[in-house]
Amino acid sequence: MRVLRVEGGQVRSGGEELAGPGAPVWIDLAPTAENMAFLAARFRFHPLALEDAAHEDQRVKLEQYTDNLFTVVHRISPAPDDSELLTHEVDAFLTAEALVTVHAARIAEVDRVFERCATEPELLARGVDFALYLVHDAITDAHFTLVDALTADVEELAESVLAERRDESDQELLDRILTARRQHVLLRKRFAPQREVFAALARPGQALVRDQTAIYFRDVVDHAVRLTEEIDTGRDLLASAMDAYLSSTNNRLSSVMTRLTLISTIFLPLNFIGTFFGMNLDILPPRLAVPLVLLSMVVMPVAMYGVFRRKRWL
Incomplete structure (x- = not known):
């Protein structure tokens, strides 16, 4: 547990001894049983809210209680x-x-905002709701680097799908596409409700978030909307990349099957000639039989290959 308290234009830092009433305080702590008991005794938060804070498996949400x-x-x-x-x-x-x-877990953005508030008294002097804005704004802005990196990866995937020669196998490429899709689904699942939380905090007329602070939360909403839009764009690009990958795979499969079919077609008459004259070679004069069969087996596949090339089947 660490505590910041603003009194007389100065910021004091310490532990729970600074968490008393009478001045703006910011308490940052881990969800241990001892800390949860302290919050219950000091602030009398609702037991359901304390239970949610104690377990790290909650969905994104905002809940309004009587005094908090x-x-x-x-x-x-x-x-x-x-x-x-x-x-x-x-x-x-x-x-x-x-x-x-x-x-x-340690959150780098929370640490940076806490250190700023510890060295800049005017931040906490503007109200604890402004400190909450600083935390949410820092966390939201930190996601731009992650989303930009994922977008660049999606664009690289799209180029790899369309490339004639690839540095990776089809299975590796498919695994990358599916991994990127799972990541975008997770981001969309998390960011969409966070945008609603920030929008609720940005509404004027609230008891605990002053109107002058609500204006700042509008900026957080704008950043959350931009993140969501970029994620949706990435999902669309991934869907297009998947369609292109499947189309490319089907085209290659069709091309291979076409070649195999044509090779089988070329050898089919040769098989017929070999089996027919193998049983009926005595119907031809001996001096003519073998040369005729060999000539047929050479000329026929060459002629069929020429016909297939002319029709652009090969």
């Missing part, structure tokens, strides 16, 4: 080996004088 509101947003980041996307939950309680942020 509770928000859940997600910070999505790639795994260290880029094999998957990891979701970290950031819960926040907002009262008239206190902001309480709860998260199990």
Whole structure:
């Protein structure tokens, strides 16, 4: 647990001893049993909200209570080996004088905003709702790098699908497309409701978010909308890439089957000649039989190949 408290134009930092009433405070803590008990005793938050904050499996949401509101947003980041996307939950309680942020993992954006507020007293002096805006804005903006990287990967996938020669096999390319689709589905699932949460905080006339702060939340809404639109664009590109991949695969399969069919067609009359004259070679004069059969077996496939080339079947 770490606490910031603004009094007399100065910021004091410390532990729970600074969490008393009478001044704006920001409490940042992990969802341990001891910390949850402290919040229940100090702020008397609703037990259901405390239960949600204690377990990192909540959907994105905003819940309004009598004297506080509770928000859940997600910070999505790639795994260290880029094999998957990891979701970290950031819960926040907002009262008239206190902001309480709860998260199990270290969130770099929360740390940076906390350090800013510790060194710039005017930030917390503008209200704890403004500190909540700073947290949500930092978390939202951090996703632009992730979404831009995914968009670049989708564009590279589309180019690979359309390329005549590929550096990777069809199975590897298909695995990359399916992985990118799963990532975009996850991002869309997380960001769409977060946009609604920020929109609710941006509405004027709320008791705990002042109108001058609600204006700043509109900027967060705008960033969330841009992220969602870019994700939707990436999903459309992935759908087009998948269609192009399937079409390319089907075209190559049809081309291979066409060639195999033509080869079989060429050898079919040769098989007929070989079997027919193998049983009936004595019907021809001995000096004529063998040369005629050999000549037929040479001329016929050459002639058929010429016909197929003229008709552009090969």
